[in-house]
Amino acid sequence: MEKAGINRFLQMHELEELRLEAYENSSSYKEKTKRWHDARLKGVKEFETGDKVLVFNSRFKFSPGKLKFRWTGPYLVKQAFPSVYVELFGNENTFKVNGHRLKLYFDRVDTTVQDDITFFPKAN
Structure with missing residues (x-):
């Protein structure tokens, strides 16, 4: 009975160690994922009065x-x-x-302005 109690005690500690290791692994995974995501974020949009x-x-x-x-x-x-x-x-x-x-939002720009370019036909 005493050996069974000691064996059970060791199993409980091993289980606790596995749980802590899994917790540490998930924490490191979350940190890496956050760093990856933050590196790909676009800049903060800044708006001014009147935009x-x-x-x-x-x-x-x-x-x-x-x-x-x-x-x-x-x-x-x-x-x-x-x-x-x-x-x-x-x-x-x-x-x-x-x-x-x-x-x-950008208003449409009037692109109907034409340049004053005169083309002369080639003389043969």
């Missing part, structure tokens, strides 16, 4: 239709907070949105 932005509409996530446009706007940035939240103005109301759901 025009589009908002990602996540309501279409489950049944968007294949060609449905997921960005709404443009909205005008009323105020940008340091905590990544941005206050927007549009459709006669203001609301706050997470800055990760925004992208800058």
